[in-house]
Amino acid sequence: MFSPNTYIERRNVLIQTIKSGIILLLGHKNSPINHAHQTYPFRQDSTFLYYFGLNLPNLAGIIDTASGETIIFGNDAHPDELIWFGPQTKLAENASKVGIYKTQDIATLAIFIKTALRQNRQIHIIPEYRYDTLVTIAKLLHISPEKIALKYSATLLHAIVNQRSYKSAAEINEIKAAINITHEMFKTANDMLNEGLYEYEILAEFQKIATHRQTKFAFTPIISVHGEFLHNFNYHNQLKSGQLLLIDAGVESKNHYAADITRTYPINRSFNTQQKAIYDIVSQTQKEAIAAIKSGILYKTIHLGAARCIFNGLKALGLTTGDTECAIQAGAHKLFFPHKISHMLGLDTHDMSGLRGHATDHNENAHLTNILKYTTLTMDLELKTNFCLTIEPGIYFIPILIDRWESTKKFQEFINYSELKKFRDFGGIRIEDDILVTSEGAKNLSINIR
Amino acid sequence: MFSPNTYIERRNVLIQTIKSGIILLLGHKNSPINHAHQTYPFRQDSTFLYYFGLNLPNLAGIIDTASGETIIFGNDAHPDELIWFGPQTKLAENASKVGIYKTQDIATLAIFIKTALRQNRQIHIIPEYRYDTLVTIAKLLHISPEKIALKYSATLLHAIVNQRSYKSAAEINEIKAAINITHEMFKTANDMLNEGLYEYEILAEFQKIATHRQTKFAFTPIISVHGEFLHNFNYHNQLKSGQLLLIDAGVESKNHYAADITRTYPINRSFNTQQKAIYDIVSQTQKEAIAAIKSGILYKTIHLGAARCIFNGLKALGLTTGDTECAIQAGAHKLFFPHKISHMLGLDTHDMSGLRGHATDHNENAHLTNILKYTTLTMDLELKTNFCLTIEPGIYFIPILIDRWESTKKFQEFINYSELKKFRDFGGIRIEDDILVTSEGAKNLSINIR
Numbered sequence: 001m002f003s004p005n006t007y008i009e010r011r012n013v014l015i016q017t018i019k020s021g022i023i024l025l026l027g028h029k030n031s032p033i034n035h036a037h038q039t040y041p042f043r044q045d046s047t048f049l050y051y052f053g054l055n056l057p058n059l060a061g062i063i064d065t066a067s068g069e070t071i072i073f074g075n076d077a078h079p080d081e082l083i084w085f086g087p088q089t090k091l092a093e094n095a096s097k098v099g100i101y102k103t104q105d106i107a108t109l110a111i112f113i114k115t116a117l118r119q120n121r122q123i124h125i126i127p128e129y130r131y132d133t134l135v136t137i138a139k140l141l142h143i144s145p146e147k148i149a150l151k152y153s154a155t156l157l158h159a160i161v162n163q164r165s166y167k168s169a170a171e172i173n174e175i176k177a178a179i180n181i182t183h184e185m186f187k188t189a190n191d192m193l194n195e196g197l198y199e200y201e202i203l204a205e206f207q208k209i210a211t212h213r214q215t216k217f218a219f220t221p222i223i224s225v226h227g228e229f230l231h232n233f234n235y236h237n238q239l240k241s242g243q244l245l246l247i248d249a250g251v252e253s254k255n256h257y258a259a260d261i262t263r264t265y266p267i268n269r270s271f272n273t274q275q276k277a278i279y280d281i282v283s284q285t286q287k288e289a290i291a292a293i294k295s296g297i298l299y300k301t302i303h304l305g306a307a308r309c310i311f312n313g314l315k316a317l318g319l320t321t322g323d324t325e326c327a328i329q330a331g332a333h334k335l336f337f338p339h340k341i342s343h344m345l346g347l348d349t350h351d352m353s354g355l356r357g358h359a360t361d362h363n364e365n366a367h368l369t370n371i372l373k374y375t376t377l378t379m380d381l382e383l384k385t386n387f388c389l390t391i392e393p394g395i396y397f398i399p400i401l402i403d404r405w406e407s408t409k410k411f412q413e414f415i416n417y418s419e420l421k422k423f424r425d426f427g428g429i430r431i432e433d434d435i436l437v438t439s440e441g442a443k444n445l446s447i448n449i450r
Numbered sequence: 451m452f453s454p455n456t457y458i459e460r461r462n463v464l465i466q467t468i469k470s471g472i473i474l475l476l477g478h479k480n481s482p483i484n485h486a487h488q489t490y491p492f493r494q495d496s497t498f499l500y501y502f503g504l505n506l507p508n509l510a511g512i513i514d515t516a517s518g519e520t521i522i523f524g525n526d527a528h529p530d531e532l533i534w535f536g537p538q539t540k541l542a543e544n545a546s547k548v549g550i551y552k553t554q555d556i557a558t559l560a561i562f563i564k565t566a567l568r569q570n571r572q573i574h575i576i577p578e579y580r581y582d583t584l585v586t587i588a589k590l591l592h593i594s595p596e597k598i599a600l601k602y603s604a605t606l607l608h609a610i611v612n613q614r615s616y617k618s619a620a621e622i623n624e625i626k627a628a629i630n631i632t633h634e635m636f637k638t639a640n641d642m643l644n645e646g647l648y649e650y651e652i653l654a655e656f657q658k659i660a661t662h663r664q665t666k667f668a669f670t671p672i673i674s675v676h677g678e679f680l681h682n683f684n685y686h687n688q689l690k691s692g693q694l695l696l697i698d699a700g701v702e703s704k705n706h707y708a709a710d711i712t713r714t715y716p717i718n719r720s721f722n723t724q725q726k727a728i729y730d731i732v733s734q735t736q737k738e739a740i741a742a743i744k745s746g747i748l749y750k751t752i753h754l755g756a757a758r759c760i761f762n763g764l765k766a767l768g769l770t771t772g773d774t775e776c777a778i779q780a781g782a783h784k785l786f787f788p789h790k791i792s793h794m795l796g797l798d799t800h801d802m803s804g805l806r807g808h809a810t811d812h813n814e815n816a817h818l819t820n821i822l823k824y825t826t827l828t829m830d831l832e833l834k835t836n837f838c839l840t841i842e843p844g845i846y847f848i849p850i851l852i853d854r855w856e857s858t859k860k861f862q863e864f865i866n867y868s869e870l871k872k873f874r875d876f877g878g879i880r881i882e883d884d885i886l887v888t889s890e891g892a893k894n895l896s897i898n899i900r
Contacts, residue, residue, distance in 0.1 A: 031481045033493045035803035036579045038669055040490040043483045082850045083788060086679035129486045131581035135595055145585055145595070204661040211654040214686065219488055229536035236664065338533060353485035400532045 001053045001255065002170055004099035010051055010163065011063055011070060011099075017159040018065045021122030024113070024140075025051060027059035029132045041216065045133075046347035046354060047126065047160055049256055053098040060109050061100075071102045073109045113140045124153035126160065129354050161352055165344065166386045172436060172445075174257035175345065175388055179434055179446045181213045181251045182259040186449050189223075189247055193239070195267050199223045200235035202247070210251050218258035219349045221249035227264060227428035228396040230339060241268045244275060244427045250349065258349040260390050261446050262432030274426065278395050281313030282429050285393040289341060290435060293383060293391075293442035300379040303341045306393045307333040311414075314395070319423065322414045332414035335405055336395045345388045345434055387437040388445075394430030397423045451503045451705065452620055454549035460501055460613065461513055461520060461549075467609040468515045471572030474563070474590075475501060477509035479582040491666065495583075496797035496804060497576065499706055500614055503548040510559055511550075521552045523559045563590045574603035576610065579804050611802055615794065616836045622886060622895075624707035625795065625838055629884055629896050631663045631701045632709040636899050639673075639697055643689070645717055649673045650685035652697070660701050668708035669799045671699035677714060677878035678846040680789060691718045694725060694877045700799065708799040710840050711896050712882030724876065728845050731763030732879050735843040739791060740885060743833060743841075743892035750829040753791045756843045757783040761864075764845070769873065772864045782864035785855055786845045795838045795884055837887040838895075844880030847873045 014023065027048040030039035044055045052061045052072065060073040072095040077088040091103045104112070116123060123141065127149070128134050138145045167175070185206045192202065202223050210216055224232040225239060227246025239245060245267055250259035264279070266272075271279055289306045311333045314320040319336075320327065327333060344351035383389070402424065404410075406417045433446045464473065477498040480489035494505045502511045502522065510523040522545040527538040541553045554562070566573060573591065577599070578584050588595045617625070635656045642652065652673050660666055674682040675689060677696025689695060695717055700709035714729070716722075721729055739756045761783045764770040769786075770777065777783065794801035833839070852874065854860075856867045883896045 031490060032579050032804075033490075034496050034579075034798050035800060035806070037803070038799065040481060040483075041670070046484050079854065083848055084679065084681045086676060086682055087850065129482050129484075131585050134585060135581050139596070146589070200661050200664060204658040207657040207661060208654040211650050211657060211685075214650060220491070226536060229534065231534045232536055235661075348484050349488065350485060353487070354482075356485070398533055400537065404529070 001055075001097060004097060006168075006170065007051060007053050008099040013163055014051065014159055015063060015065045015068055017163075018124060018155060020065055021124050021153075022116050023061075023063040023065065023124045023156060024137075025061045025063075025126070026128070026133050026136060027052070027054070027061070028057060028130060029136075030057050031130070031132070044256070045130075046256070046352075047164070049347055050160075050164055052100070054094055055256070056094065058106060060106065062109075062112065069102065070100050071104055071112075072100050073104050073106045073112075075106050110140055117141075122153070123151070124156035125151055126157050126355055127152050129356075157355060161355060164346060164352055166384065167346060167388045167436070168386075171257060171346065172386075172388065174253040174255050175259065175434060175436075176445055178215075178218065178251055178253040178257055178259035179261070179449075181209065181215060181253075182249060182261050183446070183449050184213075185209050185249055185251070186247065186261065186263055189245075190263075190265065190450060193245065193265055193267060193269065195239050195241045197239045198235070199225070199237050199239070199245075203235050206249060213251070215251045215254070218250045218252045218260065221247070222262075223247050223249070225267075225427065227394075227430060228398045228426075230396070230428075239267045242272065243267045244429060246428060246430060248430065248432065256347055258345060258347070258351075259434060259446070260345060260349050260432065261434065261449055262392055262394075262430045263449065264429040264431065274423065275429075277317055278423075278426065278429050281310060281317075282393050282395050282431050284313065285309040286391055286431050286433070289391045289393065290433070290442050290444055293435065293437055295383060295385045295437060295439065297383050298379070299342070299381045299383060302383070302391075303379065304328060306341045307337060310337050310393060310395060318419045319416055320414055321416050327411070327414040330411060330414065332411040335401060335411070335415060336397070337393065338396070338398075338401070339394070341393055342389045342391055345390055351388075383437050385437050385439050389435055389437070390432050391435050392430055392432030394428060396428035396430075397426040398428075399424055451505075451547060454547060456618075456620065457501060457503050458549040462518075463613055464501065464609055465513060465515045465518055467613075468574060468605060470515055471574050471603075472566050473511075473513040473515065473574045473606060474587075475511045475513075475576070476578070476583050476586060477502070477504070477511070478507060478580060479586075480507050481580070481582070494706070495580075496706070496802075497610055497614070499797055500610075502550070504544055505706070506544065508556060510556065512559075512562065519552065520550050521554055521562075522550050523554050523556045523562075525556050560590055567591075572603070573601070574606035575601055576607050576805055577602050579806075607805060611805060614796060614802055616834065617796060617838045617886070618836075621707060621796065622836075622838065624703040624705050625709065625884060625886075626895055628665075628668065628701055628703040628707055628709035629711070629899070631659065631665060631703075632699060632711050633896070633899050634663075635659050635699055635701070636697065636711065636713055639695075640713075640715065640900060643695065643715055643717060643719065645689050645691045647689045648685070649675070649687050649689070649695075653685045656699060663701070665701045665704070668700045668702045668710065671697070672712075673697050673699070675717075675877065677844075677880060678848045678876075680846070680878075689717045692722065693717045694879060696878060696880060698880065698882065706797055708795060708797070708801075709884060709896070710795060710799050710882065711884065711899055712842055712844075712880045713899065714879040714881065724873065725879075727767055728873075728876065728879050731760060731767075732843050732845050732881050734763065735759040736841055736881050736883070739841045739843065740883070740892050740894055743885065743887055745833060745835045745887060745889065747833050748829070749792070749831045749833060752833070752841075753829065754778055756791045757787060760787050760843060760845060768869045769866055770864055771866055777861070777864040780861060780864065782861040785851060785861070785865060786847070787843065788846070788848075788851070789844070791843055792839045792841055795840055801838075833887050835887050835889050839885055839887070840882050841885050842880055842882030844878060846878035846880075847876040848878075849874055 028045050062071045074091045095103045188205050225237045225243045246264045248262040285306050307328050433444050436443045478495050512521045524541045545553045638655050639652050675687045675693045696714045698712040735756050757778050883894050886893045
């Protein structure tokens, strides 16, 4: 937790931006696994953490932008819970640690909201991505879960995204701390790399390091000889000589800031000619992307620059052909580089992605689409000093995608399908570092990770 | 996964019991952590696993008890998902593995339910404990989430609990397999036990073993020098000579059956006199409880027998006094032994606890209370051959609870508070094994774990 003043200042900025109405931010409940009392490890909502700092379940925060009054709604542990969980800090004491001196029983939140609604006060809420939050908000606002998206506050969403995008020195230190522990993980992986090893043996060492450092993974790691499948969460393969191993991993810092690093290693410690050629393109693409970053540049410029670099690199190898600009505009590079070059990094690995809402159909409406343009890394976003983001170019040879494109002769003016056959079983290479936008350009915070 | 016939037979038993209406069982969705696409490790609902076997998100199963028709609702992976996750088995192929030959798009489930409701067919549902399930069922049945409990089917609940309570030979083998891996964990803990070690170092080794065996914990382990706090999920203490370490842990088998074992170790490998005295009572209590188990005996008999044994043991040490039967009836033993002796064990660690519903207020109604009497280990339940359950007596010295009771002179006729002061910092001891009820009595499946 940071100092009480940190949270007071963050809330003051928000109050000055929003100006009217009441801001309602819900913390998370525990997520049940297979019954109500067997739950996943608790993770607080990042926006709640940002403004209220308390890493505990079953809380809600209210900020009245008119009076400036801030209230934490929650409960002290029931006396019987003390038997089960040991001594617990009182809610009022917890609240005071984040500069809040008014607390109320969570059961009174419904009345608070009801009263505010009667007084025609606007209740500012942001998109939710957990079903517990959905059920709670729907009940508080007396509307059906399907209609909740109509109540999202674009003003609040915009203000939060804007504020959370700029990282303070303390936040940057948190990200650096997460990178340090992640560095240990990659060093260990690098040391143990050998044919015959199973992917899960590396996962086990990563878990050990995270547990010894009393932290958790910031996201489910990818440790795979099939780096071409971008979200591959299996770990059953045995490493074979000549293969590549892609590792994408990171832990949380003490205050829940993420590191997110990818390296691709040759199992037998040296790349073959083909691997070296592709690795060099990815590495060069990353160098150029980082070098291009400066305050004021459009995210699109960085992303498309990387696409261009990859397309040109592959052209030199005979895999692509034709006019690069035309190919990029058409999207031909997406056969090899089907994801974005970057995401924001902070309290979330994909920072503020939660503010896009969750994946149920109620989000598929014009209102939400309209306000989502405020959220995070859109193509038209200008990067600014103290933004923190990943730069993660990759080149993948995805047989399913190659076959699909080839069967319809898609972009055959840009892609040399016959040459591509030599790379069919190549796999994938990605290099990802954590980058801070500075007044001079950009700083690679994870450059020391080999 | 078991053979298709296993699932066909299980569903046939259910059809024959329920006789009319349509059974609707929802599988789990992924649970978001801090945005929609960053999710906790997937765990299927155990009842869904029991009847439909498929360990994948976003499925629903329908059994029409009139026609016997069984349908899996779900979706094949979207072509774009194949890029992200690699090749995926088709829904129809997955369904055939569990003996189901009709599959439909999950989007058609709403129409299916609507049609059935129009035909006045009863839709049998069971209590849910996840909010995603709550939102889905409420939408399918066109009622508000608060009213869902009125729709629970006591018939279905009763039938499922009855069926799942009796473990087949294959299920018992799964539990044994989980116990075998758990055995490795305890052996490792026992070997590494030493003063100076941190609790989290043992946790890290447990994670490593589980990951190497390509499985997961069945529940969050307790590894604590403060065994007196029953649900203590911190691991930051350094082990000191003279302390006790309580370890309560278990993994899932390949088919998701749980082991659940507790041992309490002296850090310096031998108990002091006080520790030995308490350990012997707990151990004797467990032996007597296991010896008392036979088909037809009431759970209450086992539980109260253990309470009696603990109370008498403590009486011999001068900590309790007075008439044992009166003390047990009054509940005086609960100062030392505040939990139940047992829970059912199977696909869930606390088997079928999910069928009690979740912890939101909508469950606090008479209808639910009425049907919950069918659920799992109630005091009046008769144990039967092939039930599988834990036997886990414990004696704890919980300072908060002792102070609370002493301050109101609670049960001073049964408790010797002045003598108790000598045990104030004792901590807690629990011994837990996994027991199968047999035609001859009971078999301790985990007896080899030291």
